[in-house]
Amino acid sequence: MHASESRAPPLRAPTVASQTERSLTPASPTIHPSWRQVSFEEQATVLRENLAEVLEKEEEWSQAAQTLAGIDLDSGVRNVDPAYKLRQNVRIAMLYLEDDDPISAEQFIKKASSLMGAAKDELPGSCQPLLRAVVLERILRRDEVELFGGTLKPHQRALLPDSTTVLDCAVMQHNLLAASKLYNNIYVEELGALLGVTPERAEQVAADMMQEGRLQGSIDQVASLIHFADREEPLVPWDARIKALCCRVNDIVDAFTEHPEASANARAGGGGGVGG
Template identity: 30%
Template sequence: METRLAHLATLAQKDKTPAYLALVAETLARTDTASLPADLHVLIDAVANPDIVGLVTGRQVISELVKTIGAGAVTDHDTRKRIVEDALATLQPRIASYEEQINSLRFQLADLLEAEEEWSEAARVLMSVSLDSGSRSLPDEEKFRVYVRIVHSVQAETYYNRAASLSNSTTHKEIQLQFRLCQARISDYARKFLEAAMRYHELSWVADIDEEERKVILSHAVTCAVLAPAGPNRSRVLASLYRDERATELPTYNILSKMFLDRILRPAEVKSFEESLRPHQLAKISISSNDRLASVVDQDDLVDPSTSTRKARASPSTSTRKGPSTVLDRAVMEHNVLASSKIYNNISFPGLGALLDLAPSAAETMARKMIEQGRLKGFIDQVDKLIWFEGGKEDDDAQGKAGGLGDVEQTSEATGAPFTKRWDMQIRNTAANVEAIVQHLAIQGLIQSPA
């Protein structure tokens, strides 16, 4: 190869371009590819030198070389990858002269990395592509495709925002679906679980997506709905998913149904669900300043100010946890607070703390925060250390009308609210029957009044 290049360098300038192009075609046509990467390295290094070949000839030759490689002249994956990486390393110092060719090589390398499922590396290569500078700027549709590929690989929010601004530049259905999936994943990774659940659920109905893939997407929707902050908005999403007949086949259906029906979740159920979560959904969360203050208050409550001695605890099992430690932990605690409001008229701070495995004041802080945010109806009596729940028809309507179904006849649809009403009615009837029996026994003189 060195001898051929030395000979071509002596040719007249007008003869160099066809001679180098012929050498490129001859080299890539070889059946033995063992020495191909080394020969192409020498060829690219020589052609890219403007003092030997000239800039115009160099661009023409390297453009043809890059185009031929991209068209599949080199069939072996590893050999092609090695050639592309070596060509990029050789041309990078001369990027001002060969920017277009370098961008083409980067796209080829990204394709090769994606074929190996090296998504993060492929995204980094695409991030280095110059889309707006140089002699030729890519059209908006091509930029949108590149941004979607980056976001699909690494959930890069900056590139997601760029893609969002160009989302109307194409009508290509597959690219649009990829972008919508990126939207859901970005919300998921940003812990905007309510938004992610809605986006995943919408995508799970798209007929163009494979059925098995739609089941996976539906499972993601359920997971995000469970992790979302408790409140009326989440109740609507849970109702939509609970009504979805496909959800019954999911392993997460048990926790979905319990959350929708406002039933308290037990540690064993939470542990089973936790095993299905992805790493970002198990992220640790910091203890808020209010929760730290709550723990100090609880410690102060154990000290008798008149004697400066520690009081005995009301219960040896009282928790000392200052607050939830993970995203799942917080979601389950908030759900159990909401579920408690469907069962009790009021609950004490220690009682709620025992239910949530939190220090009493930390449990109060969680309930107060939910009341302030409008996710829980009630008020707090700090003198008696009670949390009073305010039940109302509005909460039941929120579940009955969930999922965009409009007005729903509560007596004919098996949603969470009618089940709760039926349960409350059974408790009320039982209490009334017991009261009637006691009154009857008192009239008969069978019950002695306490002294």
């Protein structure tokens, strides 16, 4: 008998098979670091918008505004639409107004106004005059306020205990600050007419703003007159220096007039200075 030969199983072609398997295995994509950052910022934006919406429904106005303000609108990684920036800044400003914080609101109103040129068609026409007036620190007219108020939601027009709205209070305080830049003083009755409120209400608003450090001035209750703090004009220091120099020159001329020998010595020792 012939010894049975042990035959090994046929060998597979490892090279071809491995190449085929490798070709069927999906390659892990190479993600650029900036793409990851863009994705992270977009997700963070969505989360902040959703959280702000929840806070707004709970009437946590200031927290909602701060949440939206945390969105990076000036990121150098992703391109943010100017219209989106504009809407966000207006929304943040309105939330601060809802919380009776016109100072914080004004900061975002000015930001929104600077974006009006890039996204002017995205902003309701009723908003543009008011935003422009705020930036220019001009007194807001009643018709401008009414047009802007028409864009507010019902809860944003809710009445406060004194039968005014948050917008009314914000406009009143803005107009009072604008008036302080136009007048050195004003009678309480005239201020009330300017603000569209009673003289008593105008005086109370001015007193509150002065106490909070938001308005510089004083109130003369006897004369019913409000004095705004003096604002030094840009040319006042320059005029003062010129006046001081002229006075110094006059002093020198007077000294030479009283002591002519000093004038003669000065000319003799001056090496041919100003001739007589």
